Each structure stands twice: as structure tokens, then as C-alpha cells.
Amino acid sequence: RVLRIGLIPGDGIGKEVIPAGRRILEALPASLGLKFEFVDLKAGFETFEQTGAALPDKTVEVLKTECDGALFGAVSSPTTPRAGYSSPIVGLRKKLDLYANVRPVKSVGSKNPIDMVIVRENTEDLYVKEEKTYEGPNGKVAEAIKRISERASTRIATMAGEIALRRQKIRESGAPSIHKGPLVTITHKSNVLSQTDGLFRQASKAALAAEKFKSVAVEEQIVDSMVYKLFRQPEAYDVIVAPNLYGDILSDGAAALVGSLGLVPSANVGDGFAMGEPCHGSAPDIMGQNIANPIATLRSAAVMLEFLNEEKAAAMIYAAVDANLEEGKLLSPDLGGKATTEEVVADILKRL
Amino acid sequence: RVLRIGLIPGDGIGKEVIPAGRRILEALPASLGLKFEFVDLKAGFETFEQTGAALPDKTVEVLKTECDGALFGAVSSPTTPRAGYSSPIVGLRKKLDLYANVRPVKSVGSKNPIDMVIVRENTEDLYVKEEKTYEGPNGKVAEAIKRISERASTRIATMAGEIALRRQKIRESGAPSIHKGPLVTITHKSNVLSQTDGLFRQASKAALAAEKFKSVAVEEQIVDSMVYKLFRQPEAYDVIVAPNLYGDILSDGAAALVGSLGLVPSANVGDGFAMGEPCHGSAPDIMGQNIANPIATLRSAAVMLEFLNEEKAAAMIYAAVDANLEEGKLLSPDLGGKATTEEVVADILKRL
Numbered sequence: 184r185v186l187r188i189g190l191i192p193g194d195g196i197g198k199e200v201i202p203a204g205r206r207i208l209e210a211l212p213a214s215l216g217l218k219f220e221f222v223d224l225k226a227g228f229e230t231f232e233q234t235g236a237a238l239p240d241k242t243v244e245v246l247k248t249e250c251d252g253a254l255f256g257a258v259s260s261p262t263t264p265r266a267g268y269s270s271p272i273v274g275l276r277k278k279l280d281l282y283a284n285v286r287p288v289k290s291v292g293s294k295n296p297i298d299m300v301i302v303r304e305n306t307e308d309l310y311v312k313e314e315k316t317y318e319g320p321n322g323k324v325a326e327a328i329k330r331i332s333e334r335a336s337t338r339i340a341t342m343a344g345e346i347a348l349r350r351q352k353i354r355e356s357g358a359p360s361i362h363k364g365p366l367v368t369i370t371h372k373s374n375v376l377s378q379t380d381g382l383f384r385q386a387s388k389a390a391l392a393a394e395k396f397k398s399v400a401v402e403e404q405i406v407d408s409m410v411y412k413l414f415r416q417p418e419a420y421d422v423i424v425a426p427n428l429y430g431d432i433l434s435d436g437a438a439a440l441v442g443s444l445g446l447v448p449s450a451n452v453g454d455g456f457a458m459g460e461p462c463h464g465s466a467p468d469i470m471g472q473n474i475a476n477p478i479a480t481l482r483s484a485a486v487m488l489e490f491l492n493e494e495k496a497a498a499m500i501y502a503a504v505d506a507n508l509e510e511g512k513l514l515s516p517d518l519g520g521k522a523t524t525e526e527v528v529a530d531i532l533k534r535l
Numbered sequence: 536r537v538l539r540i541g542l543i544p545g546d547g548i549g550k551e552v553i554p555a556g557r558r559i560l561e562a563l564p565a566s567l568g569l570k571f572e573f574v575d576l577k578a579g580f581e582t583f584e585q586t587g588a589a590l591p592d593k594t595v596e597v598l599k600t601e602c603d604g605a606l607f608g609a610v611s612s613p614t615t616p617r618a619g620y621s622s623p624i625v626g627l628r629k630k631l632d633l634y635a636n637v638r639p640v641k642s643v644g645s646k647n648p649i650d651m652v653i654v655r656e657n658t659e660d661l662y663v664k665e666e667k668t669y670e671g672p673n674g675k676v677a678e679a680i681k682r683i684s685e686r687a688s689t690r691i692a693t694m695a696g697e698i699a700l701r702r703q704k705i706r707e708s709g710a711p712s713i714h715k716g717p718l719v720t721i722t723h724k725s726n727v728l729s730q731t732d733g734l735f736r737q738a739s740k741a742a743l744a745a746e747k748f749k750s751v752a753v754e755e756q757i758v759d760s761m762v763y764k765l766f767r768q769p770e771a772y773d774v775i776v777a778p779n780l781y782g783d784i785l786s787d788g789a790a791a792l793v794g795s796l797g798l799v800p801s802a803n804v805g806d807g808f809a810m811g812e813p814c815h816g817s818a819p820d821i822m823g824q825n826i827a828n829p830i831a832t833l834r835s836a837a838v839m840l841e842f843l844n845e846e847k848a849a850a851m852i853y854a855a856v857d858a859n860l861e862e863g864k865l866l867s868p869d870l871g872g873k874a875t876t877e878e879v880v881a882d883i884l885k886r887l
């Protein structure tokens with residue numbers, strides 16, 4: 184099988200970690216029967232400065248018509264509002280209908296093991312970016328629409344249920360796990376937003392009540408209390424499903440628990456397409472120093488492969504990364520180590 | 536000075552902790568020259584079941600016309616939507632224009648000391664609760680308005696600046712502190728919500744650029760990264776100012792850092808009125824067992840007093856609570872102790 188992968192480094196350390204993602208795909212053993220072709224694509228603030236568009240049409244077009252998947256690095260946002268600038272990652276998610284943002288957060292060799300997946304709705308909520316500003320009697324007033332649909336909520340909760348079942352299957356095949364059975368936790372704020380988050384809650388519950396999910400335990404948490412519990416008993420969570428913005432916040436919170444945003448991967452998943460994306464940003468403060476942690480990107484390549492049905496290849500990448508972390512000798516500075524990006528990548532490739 | 540205080544226990548453990556709040560006010564030494572009168576008022580789910588209104592008009596009326604302040608316990612939300620039910624705390628904040636929700640989060644005797652105040656805008660954002668639902672081509676769609684105004688943003692940022700200055704003054708009077716100087720961190724998500732959160736950001740920055748705040752350092756954090764940093768380096772934060780919903784989420788997150796929601800107080804503050812409110816909920820699982828931690832409410836009474844310009848009385852309550860925690864002998868179960876609500880209250884009153 185040949186997989187054609189778009190590479191979108193973006194800005195800052197995106198340019199240092201995406202090449203690492205490419206290298207790990209190229210280094211996968213031939214025995215898997217997988218070949219990769221790569222297409223370099225542009226997006227980001229630098230692209231905006233050069234071309235006037237942060238997300239060129241061509242990038243979208245090539246991904247849509249030629250690619251099976253993609254790796255997206257990170258982009259810098261302008262520090263003061265710039266006319267015409269709009270976040271390319273938000274644009275890509277919508278234009279390619281990558282409706283699920285899947286963010287596995289797993290500790291390696293920790294006394295307090297964590298192993299959860301945050302499944303974030305990726306197309307609506309406040310990210311529809313429908314805003315307006317007007318003059319009120321006491322100055323400016325701005326409004327934004329938060330939109331929640333039955334369809335998107337059903338779809339994301341179904342995805343969460345399927346991920347819970349898949350994780351359970353891996354456990355049953357003998358993989359060690361801190362979880363006894365599959366659990367999906369629905370996160371919302373329906374005590375205040377009875378219609379929007381109420382709909383998310385209701386549609387999620389209905390989707391997870393389907394016969395195929397009968398082995399999956401389902402519970403719910405109000406988002407503020409979810410953040411609290413995430414920090415007090417993170418080991419309790421298996422799969423968390425959330426509307427877009429809560430998912431964004433929860434996944435950064437979960438990243439803090441495993442020690443560094445530099446470890447946390449994600450994939451933006453649609454029907455038949457997956458785009459890996461490290462959860463960290465473009466980190467201009469450390470760019471160009473060869474000290475960015477490549478692990479979030481390497482793991483993102485694995486999550487992408489999982490959703491392209493290459494679970495075996497994904498498992499090999501996960502295992503190689505875990506082995507590096509378990510040994511703990513070649514770690515990047517965010518993890519308290521002294522290794523360069525290059526050295527971390529080399530160590531992980533060796534373990535493939 | 537006579538202060539008239541409305542007591543609104545609400546549901547669940549609200550009924551166990553609000554009496555503790557009353558007792559600590561009554562126990563303040565006569566030398567302060569403070570007298571208290573109390574009015575019992577109703578609100579909550581039980582009130583809704585009995586009267587059809589979760590927030591009776593009379594409660595609002597009495598608070599508005601007769602009271603200087605109030606203590607609010609907690610209310611239970613219906614687990615399935617109930618026609619006519621609407622959160623009374625959200626209603627009170629709006630009806631009394633309690634525009635600031637001030638949530639100090641402080642560790643006592645911890646190796647990793649934390650000492651921050653979250654200043655949450657309390658009247659708008661998604662809490663305007665303007666929602667609608669319609670049938671779309673693929674099922675139901677619900678929308679909510681997120682409203683941010685220049686006026687409310689300016690007002691809350693100004694309050695944050697004033698709190699930062701007040702804290703600095705206390706430091707300069709010789710109180711030990713982990714902070715070198717006053718700092719306000721503005722939290723938003725203007726990289727996605729350029730108009731609404733953009734307005735919050737801009738108005739906050741403008742307010743904090745005022746001459747009187749020239750000694751206050753001002754920085755900003757995108758909300759997802761704020762949650763991350765809150766957990767990675769909580770000691771760095773002094774005053775955090777945020778729109779309503781982010782403030783809600785951040786304060787539960789900060790509560791997790793100090794070990795229990797049962798420790799974290801708040802006050803809902805308007806011009807000339809303050810209502811103390813523990814950050815925890817009604818906790819039906821532990822109600823009636825006399826094990827609820829009263830500290831969040833005792834401290835909320837202190838925050839209320841602070842905003843009624845009774846800083847000396849407030850300081851005495853804070854100190855009595857801190858002394859109980861430092862000794863660590865009479866702690867409620869949420870803190871790993873075995874003491875009853877009653878025993879904790881008695882121990883703290885003794886130290887007043």
C-alpha cells in the first residue's frame with residue numbers, strides 16, 4: 184500500500200519536528216508492506232506574510248485530491264489582529280471535514296499512570312467563528328455563536344465509543360492496562376447551556392446507548408468539575424468526549440499531567456483521511472536551537488496511521504517512543520534532559 | 536457598624552456549611568466593632584420543587600433592599616432538563632449585578648506554595664444564556680450567544696488590577712509572599728475568537744495600562760495554555776483575569792492544585808455588595824453525614840468581608856483557617872482527615 188502524505192510544517196519548531204515525522208515513516212520496516220510519498224505544503228503565519236493567505240487554496244486542494252493523510256506542525260498567530268488572517272489549522276479541520284480531534288495522553292513509567300484519549304469535536308462549537316461587533320450604549324459589544332448540532336455530536340460520540348471498544352480489544356489481547364473496562368466520559372456544561380450543551384449531552388448519550396456499545400460504561404462530567412477530576416484522579420479516565428473548546432482546554436490540561444506538551448500527539452480525523460498534529464504550538468522562543476521535542480510529532484504520525492487502518496505500523500512507533508522514554512537517557516530539555524531533537528529522533532529510529 | 540447578611544444555604548451540603556459561615560461571623564471579637572444581623576433566604580432545587588421558582592423574587596428583593604452582603608451555599612441542578620428551572624446562582628449574579636467573581640486559591644504549608652486570585656467576569660460571556668434550537672437538514676441544531684462587552688471587560692480588568700495592588704500592599708506590610716511584585720495575567724482565546732475574546736483582551740489591556748496600575752506587570756495567556764501553565768508552574772501566578780466561562784474552568788483547576796474544592800472560597804462582588812460562595816457544589820453524595828469541609832465557606836465569609844471593607848475581620852478568619860490547616864490535626868475527610876464538619880468549625884473558632 185502506498186500512502187501519500189502532505190507535510191505542512193508551518194512556523195517555528197513546526198519546521199523542526201515535521202521532518203522528524205517524515206523520517207519515522209520512512210524508517211518503518213519494509214515487512215509492513217507500506218510505502219510513503221510526501222508532498223510539501225504551505226500554511227501558517229510566514230505563508231500569510233508572503234502570500235496574503237495563511238491557508239493557501241492549493242494546500243487544501245492537494246490534501247483533498249491527492250493525499251491519504253498529512254502531518255501538520257504548528258503555526259504562529261499574529262500577536263495583534265491582522266486583517267485577513269485566520270487560523271489555518273481551524274480552516275483545515277473544517278474544509279476537510281476532519282470532524283474528530285483524537286488526543287491520546289499516556290504516561291510512560293510513571294508512578295501515577297495515565298492512559299486516556301480525549302476525543303474532541305473538531306468542526307463546530309465556538310470554532311464556527313461567526314462573530315460580530317456593534318456599538319452598545321456603553322461601548323463596544325461583541326458576540327460569537329456557539330453552535331452544537333445533533334449530527335456532529337452523534338458522530339463524535341460514536342467515534343468515542345468506537346475508540347473505547349478498540350482500546351478494550353487491545354487490552355484483551357493482553358496489553359497491560361490501568362483500566363478494567365471501556366469507559367466514555369461525556370463532558371459538557373448543560374447546567375448553564377441547557378440547549379447547546381444539553382444537545383451535546385443528549386445526542387452523545389443516545390449514540391452511546393447503541394447496541395454495539397453495550398459493554399461501554401458511560402458517565403458524564405460538567406466541564407469545570409472535569410478539569411478538577413482530571414487533576415485529582417486522572418487514572419480514572421479512559422475516553423473523554425467533549426465539544427470543541429472544552430476538548431481544546433482539557434487536552435492541554437491532560438498534557439500537563441504527563442510532564443510536557445512536547446509528548447502529546449493528536450490526529451484530526453475525517454472519513455478516510457487523518458492529519459497528525461502535535462498538541463504543542465510553534466514555540467518561537469526555542470526555535471532554531473534543535474531542542475524541540477519531536478515525540479509529539481512522532482506519536483502524531485502513529486495516531487494518523489491508526490486512523491488509516493495501519494495499526495501495526497502505529498504500534499511500532501508507539502513502542503519505539505515508549506522505549507526511549509522508559510530508558511530516559513536521551514530526553515529533550517522539556518523533559519529535563521540534554522538531548523537535541525536530532526539525538527532523540529536517532530534514538531527512537533534505532534528502536535523501531 | 537451593623538452588617539445585614541442574607542443566608543442562602545441552597546441544597547445538599549449548602550445546608551451544613553452556611554451555618555458554619557454564620558457562626559464564624561458571630562464569633563468575631565467585639566473589639567472589631569462589627570455586628571451582624573442575618574436573614575434566612577431560599578433558593579435552589581428544593582425551593583424549585585416546592586415553589587416552582589429556583590430563585591424566588593423575594594430572595595432577590597430582600598438582598599437588594601435590606602442586605603449588605605450574603606452567603607450562598609450551593610444548589611443541585613436537575614439531572615434531566617426541567618421546564619422553568621434556571622440556575623439561581625447565575626440569576627443572582629446578574630440580578631444583583633455582582634460583576635466580579637473573586638476566587639483566591641492559596642496553599643497552606645505546602646512545599647509548592649500557590650497564592651493566586653482568579654478574577655472571573657460574572658455577568659456575561661456564555662452565561663447570558665441566550666440560546667435557541669432549530670431543525671436543520673441533518674437534525675437539531677442549537678446555538679448560544681457568547682457576549683463580551685467593553686464595559687464589563689474594562690470593569691473586571693480594573694478590579695483585577697486593584698486586587699493586584701491591594702495584595703502588593705499587604706506584601707509590603709511584611710506578610711510573607713511567594714510573589715515579588717504585582718502581576719495580572721489576562722486569559723482569553725483571541726486566536727480563535729478574534730472579536731469577542733479579542734475585545735476582552737484589548738479592553739483589559741487598556742484598563743490595566745492606566746496610570747494607577749503602572750507598578751503592575753501585565754501578561755496574557757491563551758486559555759488552553761493557561762490551564763497547562765496553571766498546572767506546570769502555578770507558583771508563577773498572582774492575579775488571573777478571565778471571561779466568565781474560562782474563569783469557571785480555571786478556578787476548579789486551581790482548586791485541584793490545593794488539594795480540595797472544599798478549601799476554595801469565592802465572593803460575587805458588585806458595587807457595595809458582596810456575596811460569599813464556596814466553590815464546591817451541593818455534593819449530594821456526602822450530605823447529611825456531617826463530613827463536609829466548612830473551610831471554603833469560612834473563607835468565603837472572609838472574602839465577603841474584604842469586599843465590604845472589613846479587611847481586619849477578614850484577615851482574622853483567614854489566619855484562623857490557616858492555623859487549623861497548618862496544624863493539620865482536625866481535617867475533614869476530603870483532606871485525608873477524620874474530623875466532622877462540627878469539629879473543624881470548633882477548632883477554627885477557637886483560633887479566632
Ligand SMILES: CC(C)[C@H](C(=O)O)[C@@H](O)C(=O)O
Binds near residue numbers: 272727
Ligand atoms: C492554534 C489553535 C487555533 C488550536 C485550537 O484552538 O484548536 C490549538 O490550540 C490546538 O489545540 O490545536
Ligand SMILES: CC(C)[C@H](C(=O)O)[C@@H](O)C(=O)O
Binds near residue numbers: 375407624625814
Ligand atoms: C453551578 C454553576 C452554574 C456555577 C457556574 O458555572 O458558575 C458553578 O460552577 C460556579 O462556579 O459557581
